[in-house]
Amino acid sequence: MTRPRRLRPARRGVARGKKAVRRTASSSFELRAGLVSLREIRRVIESQARSLGIGRARIYGTILAVEEACSNVIRHAYADGARPGGRQRRLKPLAVSVETSAGRVEILIRDVGRAFDFERYPASAIADLALKKRLRGGYGIHLIKSLVDRYEYIRSENGENHLRLVKYLD
Amino acid sequence: MDFKVKAAPAEWDPSITTVSPQGSIDALTASYFEKELLALAAKGRRKILVDCAQVDFISSAGIGVLMVVFGEVEKDGFLKVMNLSDEVHESFDLLGVPEVMAIYKNEKEARKALA
Numbered sequence: 001m002t003r004p005r006r007l008r009p010a011r012r013g014v015a016r017g018k019k020a021v022r023r024t025a026s027s028s029f030e031l032r033a034g035l036v037s038l039r040e041i042r043r044v045i046e047s048q049a050r051s052l053g054i055g056r057a058r059i060y061g062t063i064l065a066v067e068e069a070c071s072n073v074i075r076h077a078y079a080d081g082a083r084p085g086g087r088q089r090r091l092k093p094l095a096v097s098v099e100t101s102a103g104r105v106e107i108l109i110r111d112v113g114r115a116f117d118f119e120r121y122p123a124s125a126i127a128d129l130a131l132k133k134r135l136r137g138g139y140g141i142h143l144i145k146s147l148v149d150r151y152e153y154i155r156s157e158n159g160e161n162h163l164r165l166v167k168y169l170d
Numbered sequence: 171m172d173f174k175v176k177a178a179p180a181e182w183d184p185s186i187t188t189v190s191p192q193g194s195i196d197a198l199t200a201s202y203f204e205k206e207l208l209a210l211a212a213k214g215r216r217k218i219l220v221d222c223a224q225v226d227f228i229s230s231a232g233i234g235v236l237m238v239v240f241g242e243v244e245k246d247g248f249l250k251v252m253n254l255s256d257e258v259h260e261s262f263d264l265l266g267v268p269e270v271m272a273i274y275k276n277e278k279e280a281r282k283a284l285a
Contacts, residue, residue, distance in 0.1 A: 134241025
């Protein structure tokens with residue numbers, strides 16, 4: 001298994017003047033792809049936004065989109081990773097990079113699971129059908145596409161899934 | 171996992187069970203939440219009002235649980251929701267949940283509608 005390479009850390013800028021104010025914040029981390037990791041991913045994004053004075057209400061949609069994307073990796077790309085009682089050491093890696101500034105947040109999620117054609121599925125129609133049939137699943141992709149301003153999925157040559165999400169903050 | 175679910179008959183109508191989850195309903199906690207709700211339904215508590223006042227996050231897994239239990243009880247009971255935060259309400263709106271499931275702003279509104 002190829003270990004996902006680390007992204008180059010983003011530059012951290014400060015305002016010129018008497019009082020230095022952080023303008024951007026970035027972090028990259030790799031977790032084992034288990035459902036227990038979801039809370040930590042949410043915490044990092046919220047904490048980074050807070051450090052820039054961005055409140056939870058403004059970042060909530062982005063956090064939800066990332067949650068849905070990472071949950072999909074764990075439950076589908078790594079189909080056996082979410083098995084209750086599964087050994088942690090058998091879980092596969094999930095790499096998340098977050099870069100937040102006052103105007104936007106950009107997140108890159110990488111895994112080495114099965115490829116997923118993010119564009120192929122008519123997400124809103126699937127979510128609508130799931131709702132009508134009272135289904136447990138089928139809502140995540142529609143939420144991701146609705147909650148972010150830009151998304152890009154790439155299957156890299158070395159077998160990694162890269163999902164980049166960008167949200168412009170009001 | 172700091173996630174809890176409390177359930178008790180509504181003071182204003184004991185035939186209705188108010189279910190109060192506390193914490194985040196994500197892909198990890200959703201299965202526990204579903205078990206608790208389905209256990210209530212199996213015991214005949216099929217009029218369920220989910221109070222989300224102490225829920226800070228609901229992912230699609232949580233919404234999926236609500237839809238499954240909604241489908242389970244809709245023939246002879248109901249599942250309705252109240253006290254969603256604005257952020258959580260927005261995600262429900264994006265999926266069209268309010269078109270099939272009643273969502274009340276607060277208990278006063280729920281009580282008025284269900285009386």
